[in-house]
Amino acid sequence: MAKTRTFRSCIWILLFITWRESLLCNGLEVLPPKDISVFDPGRLGFLEITWSTARSSINMTKCSVMYHLEYYNTYRDRWDAVRTVARSYSAQFNLMEDIKVRVYTLLNGPCTNNTMIKSKTYTEMIQKPPGTGIQDTGVQDLNCLFYNMEHMLCEWKRSKKTPATSQHHLYFWHKNLEHAVECPKYIMSGGVRSGCNLTENPLPLFKDINFCVNGTSHEGDLRPTCITVQMQNHVKAAATQNLHLQAGPDKQLELHWEDPVGKVPGHCLEWEVEQSQEGADGTISLRQITTKDTKLTIAPSPDTGTNCFRVRSEMIKYCADEGIWSDWSPQACYPVLNKMFTTPEPGQVLVPVAIAIAIVSLLVLSLCVWLAVRMRISSGEKKLFSLLSALFSRNHAHREACEGKETCPHTVI
Numbered sequence: 206m207a208k209t210r211t212f213r214s215c216i217w218i219l220l221f222i223t224w225r226e227s228l229l230c231n232g233l234e235v236l237p238p239k240d241i242s243v244f245d246p247g248r249l250g251f252l253e254i255t256w257s258t259a260r261s262s263i264n265m266t267k268c269s270v271m272y273h274l275e276y277y278n279t280y281r282d283r284w285d286a287v288r289t290v291a292r293s294y295s296a297q298f299n300l301m302e303d304i305k306v307r308v309y310t311l312l313n314g315p316c317t318n319n320t321m322i323k324s325k326t327y328t329e330m331i332q333k334p335p336g337t338g339i340q341d342t343g344v345q346d347l348n349c350l351f352y353n354m355e356h357m358l359c360e361w362k363r364s365k366k367t368p369a370t371s372q373h374h375l376y377f378w379h380k381n382l383e384h385a386v387e388c389p390k391y392i393m394s395g396g397v398r399s400g401c402n403l404t405e406n407p408l409p410l411f412k413d414i415n416f417c418v419n420g421t422s423h424e425g426d427l428r429p430t431c432i433t434v435q436m437q438n439h440v441k442a443a444a445t446q447n448l449h450l451q452a453g454p455d456k457q458l459e460l461h462w463e464d465p466v467g468k469v470p471g472h473c474l475e476w477e478v479e480q481s482q483e484g485a486d487g488t489i490s491l492r493q494i495t496t497k498d499t500k501l502t503i504a505p506s507p508d509t510g511t512n513c514f515r516v517r518s519e520m521i522k523y524c525a526d527e528g529i530w531s532d533w534s535p536q537a538c539y540p541v542l543n544k545m546f547t548t549p550e551p552g553q554v555l556v557p558v559a560i561a562i563a564i565v566s567l568l569v570l571s572l573c574v575w576l577a578v579r580m581r582i583s584s585g586e587k588k589l590f591s592l593l594s595a596l597f598s599r600n601h602a603h604r605e606a607c608e609g610k611e612t613c614p615h616t617v618i
């Protein structure tokens with residue numbers, strides 16, 4: 206009952222407010238702002254939005270004017286809103302997507318009888334991405350990682366349509382910089398730029414950093430590719446090298462390992478332990494265990510099969526919004542496995558395959574040589590045949606002559 210009454214009174218209040226606002230709005234027409242524009246000061250996506258006040262019939266001297274700005278945040282896929290008294294605002298946009306901005310006018314003060322009034326409509330601006338550069342020439346998989354909090358590297362892959370004469374450039378910007386700065390030290394691979402090494406000039410943590418890779422070629426400019434990241438969310442810890450595994454009392458397995466050597470604080474890591482267990486019938490079952498400790502005790506399993514473990518780490522939510530898995534540690538098994546039976550890594554599979562390929566090629570090669578030799582001699586085959594038959598008959602005679610003797614001299618053909 207009480208709830209229904211509260212609900213009803215809420216509706217009445219809402220109706221009253223609406224009535225009051227429309228009453229005021231009837232007399233006072235609040236117009237939305239005009240001349241909205243978006244300006245790119247070369248900060249790789251941190252754009253400045255400006256607008257001006259529309260001329261109104263209201264006597265503004267008794268008014269305080271504010272603006273309600275909404276802009277589409279493509280990173281979060283939603284509209285963000287701010288209220289400001291200024292006629293400009295800077296926000297982060299993804300340069301590769303549409304830029305959508307809406308602004309309303311808000312009035313308050315004696316002119317509105319101290320009630321906040323919002324313009325009924327907004328002024329909107331939608332700006333398409335510039336679309337400069339040759340299509341499909343933007344770099345792929347652009348990513349920046351802070352390896353073990355020691356090495357800061359950005360890397361990318363060339364798109365297939367990149368002209369051969371292309372040269373890539375990486376630029377970055379964050380709020381401590383006046384304008385975008387080019388990469389101080391490129392990473393080369395196969396004679397072309399494939400990344401940027403920022404280790405000697407690391408970028409700040411907990412700050413949005415805009416990275417863009419653009420480029421030039423004889424055929425024209427390449428299409429830019431941009432990302433925005435905070436480096437603490439892109440920490441990839443080093444893989445753990447040593448896993449210690451032993452059987453404790455009651456046959457339980459005790460596993461422990463060390464934090465990676467380097468600058469990643471141990472309390473910032475959580476671990477995933479992967480247990481692969483060989484069943485009695487030879488099937489392998491996998492199990493993942495998550496832990497904040499660097500040790501784990503595993504109850505003995507009814508199966509007597511082998512247990513193998515490997516671990517990897519990731520930053521926890523207290524230290525970063527996002528984590529990136531480290532590479533896996535080497536495996537540790539109990540009972541200790543013969544190397545032959547460990548699960549092969551892709552690299553290890555390659556060795557037997559290479560050997561097999563070598564053997565097959567050798568066989569094919571010998572077959573070819575044999576065939577070639579045969580083809581060459583086939584012309585003089587008759588000669589050879591007569592030679593062979595002559596030899597054979599000599600041999601035959603020789604063998605007959607040897608019969609009955611203890612030793613016989615070797616026959617060389």
Ligand SMILES: *[C@@H]1O[C@H](CO)[C@@H](O)[C@H](O)[C@H]1NC(C)=O
Pocket residue numbers: 264265266267
């Ligand atoms: C606005 O109001 C002020 C003070 O009430 C007055 O002096 C001024 O002349 C008015 N301006 C206009 C354009 O009506």
Ligand SMILES: *[C@@H]1O[C@H](CO)[C@@H](O)[C@H](O)[C@H]1NC(C)=O
Pocket residue numbers: 318
């Ligand atoms: C302004 O609001 C007050 C109450 O908040 C009311 O008494 C007064 O009549 C209003 N004046 C006008 C001009 O609407």
Ligand SMILES: *[C@@H]1O[C@H](CO)[C@@H](O)[C@H](O)[C@H]1NC(C)=O
Pocket residue numbers: 356358392402403404405
């Ligand atoms: C990046 O630069 C640092 C310091 O100059 C160097 O130790 C490291 O090997 C470089 N890494 C790559 C991938 O070039």
Ligand SMILES: *[C@@H]1O[C@H](CO)[C@@H](O)[C@H](O)[C@H]1NC(C)=O
Pocket residue numbers: 247374376385419420421426427
């Ligand atoms: C690449 O981006 C930088 C920084 O915005 C700019 O100064 C440069 O002119 C661009 N180069 C090309 C070829 O677009």
